[in-house]
Amino acid sequence: MTETGAAGASESPRPRDSATVMLLRSVAEPAGSGFEVYLLRRASSMAFAPGAHAFPGGGVDRRDxxxxxxxxxxxxxxxxxxxxxxxxxxxxLVCAAVRETFEESGVLLAGPSTRELVADTRDEAWERDRRALLDRSLSxxxxxxxRGLVLRSDLLCPWSRWITPRGQPRRFDTRFFAAALPAGQxxxxxxxEADRAAWYAPAAALSAWKRGELPMLPPTMISLRQLAEYTAVTEVLAAHRDLTPIEPELDRVDGRERVLLPDGTTHPLR
Known part of the structure; x- marks a missing residue:
């Protein structure tokens, strides 16, 4: 039995503005891809998408x-x-992208000037700052x-926009960005929020998803599929992307939920 839509969709909460960053690093070609992307596994205790693999990201903070x-x-x-x-x-949104990337990976897209970048953020002083961002005692x-730094918005490339389907208790209006791992970091x-983190070639991550080894929500899986079409980080960052909002619907088949995309394709909810 197939049923499109979700009970209570008319009472869905307004999506919260959020940002997520596909952090990329170049690797030697023999690895099977010219680059890898950083994926986190959301802790099982998380209210939203527990156990799912995702890119660093989160909601806009009021101080952003x-x-x-x-x-x-x-x-x-x-x-x-x-x-x-x-x-x-x-x-x-740009502030949230930079802040969440630092909070969830320790990578900071900032520097002393337009031409400079933070070289390393792994000492205890940086870790105290990261934790202060997390507990909101520091913006x-x-x-x-x-620290005498400026946010480097030139390091971000807009990629896509996804809105959580209606009927979900937690909804996000998420802008996806791509960024290269800064040299030295x-x-x-x-x-x-994550209990595991690792670098994957996009095609390898997709293969693991198909085998059921890397659960992930459709926006993550589809973003990986898009990344797999490129062979270098520079190609990804030079891409011109359509940011038309994508708001799927929930499609229930025999009591199991799938995501129905605007193009008519369906994907498992995980």
Whole structure:
């Protein structure tokens, strides 16, 4: 029995603005791909998508809206045009992308100037700052100002926009970005919302998903499928992407939920 839609869809909460970053690093071609992407496994205790593999990301924090950090690269006004939102929302989304990437991987897309990058963030002082962002005792703007840094918006490439289907208790309006791992920095498993972190070639991650080894939500799986079409990080960052919002529906078949995409294809919810 097939039933499209979800009970209570008319009472669905408004999606929360959020950002996620596909963090990429170049690897030697014999590995089967010219690059890898960083994936986290969400802890089983998480309310949203427990056990699913995902990219670093999360919701916009109010201080991403209220406090403007030091900034270099395309301006919030330019990002507003790229993302199809107002300037304040665009700034908050870019801030959330940078903040969440640092919180969940230890990688900071910032530097002292337009031409410079933070070289390493693995010492105890950086770890204290990362934890302070997590417990909200420190904002991204405050962290950058204290360290004499500016957010490097030029390191982000807009990729796609996904909206959680109606009928779900937690809904997100998520902008996906791509970014290269800055030279000198290393992503690390910092725990918290994730209980595992690893680098994967996109095609290898897809194969593991098909075998049932890497559960993931459709936006992650489809993003990996898109990444697998490229052979180098530079190609990904140079891509021109359509940011038309994708808002799937839930399709129930014999009591099991699938995601029905606007193009008519269906995918397992995990």
């Amino acid at each position: 809206v209220e406090l403007a950090p030091g900034w270099t690269g395309p301006s919030p006004q330019v990002w507003a045009q790229r993302l199809g939102v107002d300037t304040a929302t665009a700034r908050a 991204l703007a405050e962290l950058l100002a204290r 290393q992503a690390r498993d910092v725990g918290g």
